[in-house]
Amino acid sequence: MVPGSNPWAYAYAGHQFGSFAGQLGDGRAISLGEVVNTRGRRWELQLKGAGMTPYSRFADGYAVLRSSIREFLCSEAMFHLGIPTTRALALIGSSRIVQREQDESGAIVCRLAPSWIRLGNFELFYATGDSENLQKLADYAITMHFPEIQPPDGSVDGPQTGKYTQLLERVVAKTAEMIAHWQAYGVMNTDNFSILGLTIDYGPFQFLDGYDPDYVCNKSDFTGMYAFSEQPEVGLRNMVKFATAISPLIIQECGGDREKASGELRPALNQYSSILSDRYGRLMAKKIGLATYKETDLQDVIYPLLTIIAKEAVDYTLFFRSLSQFSIASTDALYPTEACSRTGPTEPRLIIAQAKPSLGAALQPWLEIYRKRLLEDISGPDESCPLVTASREAERRKQMDSINPRYILRNHLAQTVIEAAEVGNYAEVNELLNVLSRPFEDGSIQEQERWGGAVPDWAAGVKCSCSS
Incomplete structure (x- = not known):
């Protein structure tokens, strides 16, 4: 001790x-x-x-x-x-x-x-019928971690639902926020969730390498239940289980009226998908350099791009990092305001495109959609013919590089420093930690080559178990 x-x-x-x-x-x-x-x-x-x-x-x-x-x-x-x-x-x-x-x-x-505290702490008391400790745990969570929750006071501006329904609402919102981040950054980590919407435990986690929505990183997951594309649904299922676990408290708060309790549970759960979609869309809009976000961006711009890079098995992190190099303007000139020209090169100056020539051709139709959306983003409501200046391009690139990392913890990088540590050399662990603590900075050429490159052939498809 x-x-x-x-x-x-x-x-x-x-x-x-x-x-x-x-x-x-x-x-x-x-x-x-x-x-x-x-x-x-x-x-x-x-x-x-x-x-x-x-x-x-x-x-x-x-x-x-x-x-x-x-x-x-x-x-x-x-x-x-x-x-x-x-x-x-x-x-x-x-x-x-x-x-x-x-x-x-x-x-x-x-x-x-x-x-x-995890969702499973509540599930344990629900499963064993321990209503006393279930309520104590919920009250403790509210007092310590959600102090803004207050019982209804009858006022128009005050809470309209009971405190346990409000607890559910906040856990759902935090979980949706976390899943949105996982999906936007290519993170796979589906464990027994925290009530605070925090990524918890790092067993069979992984960042995506080649973009594959159906990729499964846990070698114990034979059915693909926790595939990358399944994580939003897994999050919703977990929220349903949490709602079930605290339902006795909500029913009690509704005076035993199950129908009324059900009427509070459904809206709380229904917000999950809308919060997730909105937050994910906004994160992805930033990743492609948009200063504004429209709900149609997911269907019109983002999902078509993901379909292309999935088909081409493009490295997710490298692609988005290099996308900032795309230029709206032709060469380094401005679009002349008189003619409002929309012509210009459509071949992206992408590192990843140079490595995969087929990607350049596959991207051509999408790049025109992307260019038009960027121009609309620049113009705003009052500028029908935007002036694409070097400073505007630089501002967009800076924004994109501040959300698209140069460095992530790939499996082969972890394995490299693990092998060094197993023979007593912890310097490489600290060196990699230093790079990961500033993921959006380019760093030195040596750092880029060692820690920021593509996955070597020997490391492709490496999967982990819960003890990895």
């Missing part, structure tokens, strides 16, 4: 691959306590891999170095990308030998979050 700590572990239930598991729980994660920093932010500190907990079942509660490095690096990479996530405070190598598929070095990650 760490001096001064009062450790605890979480018990939770949940659905894995569609089947209900009545007792999951933190088998190798132990919370040490909470701290409040100088800005008043509350953090719950947790050790992962420190040994058995009451929920370890037949496992040893330890973690191996390779999975600990992946969690440490990816949680920090996600944070610096602006994706809602838990954080990693420290990674500590251990002299302990841990038996998995083979003998491996052990390690401990100290990770932190405002809370580690």
Whole structure:
């Protein structure tokens, strides 16, 4: 026990691959306590891999170095990308030998979050019929993490639904926001969700390499339930399970009127898809350099582009990073305002197009759509014939480079630093962490070549398991 700590572990239930598991729980994660920093932010500190907990079942509660490095690096990479996530405070190598598929070095990650409460904590109490602790947990979550929630006071401007319905609304909204970020950045991580909409746990996570909506990164997922394109639906299913878990509280708050409770549950759940679509659309609009967003952009511009890069199996991250080099104007001249010319080169100056010649031809029709949308974006309502200046082009490129990363944590990069760490060289872990902490900066030529390039042939299609 760490001096001064009062450790605890979480018990939770949940659905894995569609089947209900009545007792999951933190088998190798132990919370040490909470701290409040100088800005008043509350953090719950947790050790992962420190040994058995009451929920370890037949496992040893330890973690191996390779999975600990992946969690440490990816949680920090996600944070610096602006994706809602838990954080990693420290990674500590251990002299302990841990038996998995083979003998491996052990390690401990100290990770932190405002809370580690999951949807499954509520599902556990619902499944066991423990209404008293279900209500205590919900009240605790509201008090500590959603203090803005207030019961209806009868006023026109006040809350119109009960506090437990409001809790559902906020969890749904935060989850939709998180999934939108996953989809926009090509992140695969579908675990037992946090009630705070934070990416939690980094087992079989992955960033997409070649864009494939149906790609499955978890080698244990034989049915493709958690494929990249399935993540929005998985999020909705989890929200339905959470709504079911707290439904007794909502029914109670509605005076036992199930019909009234159902009338509150449906709108709360229905907002998931609209929030997800709106947030995803806005993120993708920024990725292609639009300062404004229209709902039609998804169908007219973004989805057609994704269809093309899926067919061409284009590297998702490299493509969007290089798209900023597309030029609206012909050569470096301005469009003459008198003629309002729309002519100009349509071949994108894309690094990725040079690597895949077929992409250039496939993109031609889309590029004209894209060009017109960019011109509309520049013109606004009062400028029918926009002047495409070098400064406007530079501004768009700067915006695109601020949301499309140069560096992400690819599987082969993680494997490279893991292999170095396993022989005692942690310098490469720190070097990669340094690059991932500034993902939108080009960095040096050496950094670009080592950490920002395409996936080598040997690493294509590498998949992970929950212990990876």
